[in-house]
Amino acid sequence: MKKSNSILMIIVIVIIASLIVWKIGIPNLSSKNKEISSEKVSKKVKKESKKIKKKETRESKSSSSTETSSSMESEPSSESSSESTSSVQPSVKYPALQKYAGKTYYAVDRDSAEVPDMFPTSFTITSDTEALNVDGKQELIRNVTSDSGFIALTGEMGHSMGTTLSFEFRSLGGSDSDAVEVLNQGQRLAYSTTMPE
Incomplete structure (x- = not known):
């Protein structure tokens, strides 16, 4: 049991x-x-x-x-201007060239120079500031320096201005970037965004 x-x-x-x-x-x-x-x-x-x-x-x-562009306009307008400029900045490689970028500069009275071949008839800095178009030939910009009021661009490929591109220019008339002066081996020539007649 x-x-x-x-x-x-x-x-x-x-x-x-x-x-x-x-x-x-x-x-x-x-x-x-x-x-x-x-x-x-x-x-x-x-x-x-x-x-x-x-x-x-x-x-x-x-x-x-x-x-x-319409979708960009529909973005909220509460963004500050500093935020919008910082979003634009990364696309520009050299900030010193930003105000000159995207404009074509034409030589003013190129034939009056001692050696006209030392100066291109026109030049354009690309909008991303990565390259310089000189008389239709594109040259990558490798370095940008500012010295004695001139902005100096250097590239790698050979050019009529020298064995390596060394291109110096400065703004004429203060902050006005529509007229510049190009310096090459001690000689100077004025350039303007207005095409000569």
Whole structure:
């Protein structure tokens, strides 16, 4: 009798213990399942958003420049001017050339120089200030220095102004960047953004 009672007691304890474990385990399993399913959903959402972003970038690349400018105008106007200038700055390699960039300068009375071939008929500093176009030939700018009021550009390729490009100029009339003076081997020639007649 005692043996059967003790066996019965053990069986009851095992059943109670298994019920307790089952009750505790089920909520944990369901919460794990919820976590796993929520992770899957979040991964799907991320993938979909990436696809949408890729589509938007493709569409924006194919859109016209007018659409780009209108989207830029729709940006919040609460940005400060310092933030907008800092976003423009990285595209300019040499800040000293920024006010001269994107303008074409034409020689003023080039034939009056002692050696006209020492001076190009025109030059343009690209808008990103990375290159100098001299008479239609592009030259990468390797270094920019400012000394005695002149801005000196140096490049690597050979040019009619010397074996390596060494191009010096300064603004005429103070802050006015529409007229400059080019210096080459001691000789000077004025340049203007206005094309000579």
